[in-house]
Amino acid sequence: MGSITLEHVNKTFGGHPVIPDVSLEIEDGEFVVFVGPSGCGKSTLLRLIAGLEDTTSGAIKLDGVDVTDKGPAHRGLAMVFQSYALYPHMTVRQNIAFPLKMANIDKAIAEQKVADAARVLNLTDYLDRKPRALSGGQRQRVAIGRAIVRQPKAFLFDEPLSNLDAALRVNMRIEITELHQQLKTTMVYVTHDQVEAMTMANRIVVLNAGRVEQFGTPLELYKSPANRFVAGFIGSPKMNFLEGAAAGKYQAEAIGVRPEHVRISRDAGEWQGKVGVAEHLGSDTFLHVHVDGVGLQTVRTGGENDYHPGEQVWLSPEPGRIYRFDRAGQALR
Amino acid sequence: MARAVSTRRKLTMTILVWLVALIVFFPILYTIITSLKTEGEAAAGFSMIPSFTFESYAAVLDQQDYLRPFFNSVVISIGSTIVALLIAVPAAWAMAFTPTPKTRDVLMWMLSTKMMPAAGVLVPMYLIFLNTGLLDTLLGLSIILTLVNLPIVVWMLYTYFKEIPVDILEAARMDGATLGKELVYVLLPMAVPGIASTLLLNVILAWNEAFWTLRLSTDDAAPLTAFIASFSSPQGQFLAKLSAASVLAILPILLLGWFSQKQLVRGLTFGAVK
Numbered sequence: 251m252g253s254i255t256l257e258h259v260n261k262t263f264g265g266h267p268v269i270p271d272v273s274l275e276i277e278d279g280e281f282v283v284f285v286g287p288s289g290c291g292k293s294t295l296l297r298l299i300a301g302l303e304d305t306t307s308g309a310i311k312l313d314g315v316d317v318t319d320k321g322p323a324h325r326g327l328a329m330v331f332q333s334y335a336l337y338p339h340m341t342v343r344q345n346i347a348f349p350l351k352m353a354n355i356d357k358a359i360a361e362q363k364v365a366d367a368a369r370v371l372n373l374t375d376y377l378d379r380k381p382r383a384l385s386g387g388q389r390q391r392v393a394i395g396r397a398i399v400r401q402p403k404a405f406l407f408d409e410p411l412s413n414l415d416a417a418l419r420v421n422m423r424i425e426i427t428e429l430h431q432q433l434k435t436t437m438v439y440v441t442h443d444q445v446e447a448m449t450m451a452n453r454i455v456v457l458n459a460g461r462v463e464q465f466g467t468p469l470e471l472y473k474s475p476a477n478r479f480v481a482g483f484i485g486s487p488k489m490n491f492l493e494g495a496a497a498g499k500y501q502a503e504a505i506g507v508r509p510e511h512v513r514i515s516r517d518a519g520e521w522q523g524k525v526g527v528a529e530h531l532g533s534d535t536f537l538h539v540h541v542d543g544v545g546l547q548t549v550r551t552g553g554e555n556d557y558h559p560g561e562q563v564w565l566s567p568e569p570g571r572i573y574r575f576d577r578a579g580q581a582l583r
Numbered sequence: 584m585a586r587a588v589s590t591r592r593k594l595t596m597t598i599l600v601w602l603v604a605l606i607v608f609f610p611i612l613y614t615i616i617t618s619l620k621t622e623g624e625a626a627a628g629f630s631m632i633p634s635f636t637f638e639s640y641a642a643v644l645d646q647q648d649y650l651r652p653f654f655n656s657v658v659i660s661i662g663s664t665i666v667a668l669l670i671a672v673p674a675a676w677a678m679a680f681t682p683t684p685k686t687r688d689v690l691m692w693m694l695s696t697k698m699m700p701a702a703g704v705l706v707p708m709y710l711i712f713l714n715t716g717l718l719d720t721l722l723g724l725s726i727i728l729t730l731v732n733l734p735i736v737v738w739m740l741y742t743y744f745k746e747i748p749v750d751i752l753e754a755a756r757m758d759g760a761t762l763g764k765e766l767v768y769v770l771l772p773m774a775v776p777g778i779a780s781t782l783l784l785n786v787i788l789a790w791n792e793a794f795w796t797l798r799l800s801t802d803d804a805a806p807l808t809a810f811i812a813s814f815s816s817p818q819g820q821f822l823a824k825l826s827a828a829s830v831l832a833i834l835p836i837l838l839l840g841w842f843s844q845k846q847l848v849r850g851l852t853f854g855a856v857k
Binding site: 300301302321322323327328329331332333335336337338339348349351352353396400406 | 750756757759760768772773
């Protein structure tokens with residue numbers, strides 16, 4: 251079991267509120283991703299759950315039990331750090347066995363568990379090496395091995411993939427998702443990468459300046475963002491926003507259209523503009539169009555198109571795919 | 584051309600380094616040379632060539648018990664170092680990993696005690712030692728040496744601990760380590776090089792400390808510094824014997840320094856050079 255409940259959690263650093271007031275309900279077995287720009291408090295929130303930071307006020311409950319005043323060693327959670335944080339003076343075997351040693355688990359049982367974890371993570375051949383003799387991906391796997399070996403109530407991941415190169419990141423992303431499917435243990439994962447959030451999460455918490463902007467499934471966030479911040483943060487490339495007259499026509503302060511929901515034409519449309527940069531990805535092309543009186547807009551088109559920089563084009567939003575926002579940035583439905 | 588310049592530069596640097604090393608080592612060298620002279624030769628004036636006699640050593644060892652002050656020096660330098668480490672490890676740990684806005688001030692304050700002339704507190708310290716029965720005891724000398732060197736030990740350990748990523752200690756906490764286990768299984772093994780060089784330096788400092796050891800001991804607890812002092816006479820007639828006594832007193836620590844110099848240099852330059 252591993253449900254995590256935050257009730258009006260507040261964290262202040264030197265008089266400055268980092269987390270003003272957060273309440274969350276993470277269910278047992280869920281994969282929840284905290285996402286947001288840097289400095290939004292997502293890592294702090296994770297560290298509060300871990301017990302590495304003290305809450306200023308509010309309560310944190312694990313399986314309904316209040317653990318707010320318990321230290322990290324007594325919460326039964328496991329954490330994977332961005333820097334891996336392996337013990338450099340221990341071998342891989344000792345690193346993975348460390349939590350079991352701390353829990354005074356019988357040596358024979360511990361050895362068996364380490365061997366099992368190593369097999370799952372393809373580390374069997376490296377058990378007698380020191381961390382410095384491992385590659386980045388292997389170190390990350392050791393850190394995960396150390397986390398899974400003790401069967402914690404939940405796993406906490408603090409931007410675990412940000413030190414890996416792009417190709418390895420995609421592999422590890424899939425490995426962690428598969429691990430979650432196998433173990434079915436609650437996972438809380440912090441990242442600033444919305445692609446990681448969208449692809450891995452059951453539910454996503456979008457954070458901004460220490461506040462929860464929205465908590466929902468990836469598709470909920472994509473299809474019905476609660477406000478302009480979430481709309482702009484989720485989705486790649488970013489949603490286009492239009493204000494002024496273009497928005498007034500839809501009885502809104504601002505409207506948003508995703509690049510994949512903009513139609514482009516040489517003959518007619520709602521907004522006229524000139525093609526600027528074209529980014530060819532092979533499968534898709536992102537056209538950056540300078541629209542008169544509105545600014546730069548991104549359009550997602552097929553991989554093979556023949557629009558050229560400098561060309562005059564017309565853009566129009568797909569009907570029913572326009573997001574409307576009020577003056578405060580809240581979505582109008 | 585560039586290569587010629589660099590060779591010449593290397594040569595100049597080498598000569599300079601040797602020169603500095605020689606200047607630093609010269610007093611010790613001259614003490615060793617003088618100890619191998621007769622009293623007559625020693626009194627005769629500057630000369631680098633001794634007659635290689637061991638009569639001064641024989642006289643010194645005959646005249647005075649060497650083993651007792653040697654034993655006293657070992658006890659107070661190692662004893663004070665162990666006590667200093669037991670106090671300094673938790674202190675440095677707290678300041679390095681859970682600093683407060685005042686941590687820097689506390690560190691500076693500790694260091695500032697080293698700036699005060701020791702003679703300024705001699706009388707009160709003497710009276711305290713006298714009234715508590717610590718005068719001329721190994722316990723008393725160990726306490727004073729611990730106090731004298733504690734700021735340096737805390738500073739050195741603090742510097743080493745600062746180099747250890749806090750993530751690793753947090754990982755240990757997440758893995759279920761209590762405070763004690765975190766120190767024993769994670770922090771201390773990682774800090775072994777730093778602790779070893781701090782320990783060595785402190786033993787050397789304690790071994791050589793003369794101001795307090797000479798004034799707070801007379802006979803029972805007198806260490807090697809007192810052994811040397813007993814051969815210095817105002818008449819200056821026993822230079823060879825004094826040198827022999829000095830060599831006997833510094834030899835153990837010189838050998839310790841020699842065998843651990845790699846560790847010491849690594850320790851002292853830790854963090855300064857990456």
